[in-house]
Amino acid sequence: MFNFLDNIPISKAIAGAYYAIRAIRHLKRIRIEGLSTEPSFEDAELGSKIIEEILEHEDVSLSELSVQKAKEYTLKLSKIIQSLVRQEFNYDEERGRRLLEEMRVIGGTVGSGIYSSLQKRT
Numbered sequence: 447m448f449n450f451l452d453n454i455p456i457s458k459a460i461a462g463a464y465y466a467i468r469a470i471r472h473l474k475r476i477r478i479e480g481l482s483t484e485p486s487f488e489d490a491e492l493g494s495k496i497i498e499e500i501l502e503h504e505d506v507s508l509s510e511l512s513v514q515k516a517k518e519y520t521l522k523l524s525k526i527i528q529s530l531v532r533q534e535f536n537y538d539e540e541r542g543r544r545l546l547e548e549m550r551v552i553g554g555t556v557g558s559g560i561y562s563s564l565q566k567r568t
Contacts, residue, residue: 496523 451459471478500519501508531537 448463451463454462470476497508501511504511504515532539
């Protein structure tokens with residue numbers, strides 16, 4: 447089962463599997479303790495509180511929330527997360543880009559074993 451994942455780049459296989467896990471858990475409303483993608487109970491409660499606030503503000507149920515509004519709130523929450531990450535971790539996006547570029551340039555020396563093994567799968 448899922449043999450097709452062996453024939454695609456690792457990053458795509460990971461992203462697809464992660465999305466499938468999230469979709470299945472969401473649709474079936476299940477929690478699996480110990481799963482690395484599983485939020486803590488506190489995180490899940492906070493997430494529920496955020497969703498409740500959205501639904502109260504829009505005066506709809508989750509199934510009635512339009513796709514457009516869902517996208518708007520997703521983008522709004524993403525921007526909040528980005529802001530919090532910058533605050534908490536002193537994140538500098540431009541510095542991160544420069545470091546990634548430097549790593550690409552020296553990719554033949556530092557971490558070449560990992561990089562080349564990943565490239566074989568892509």
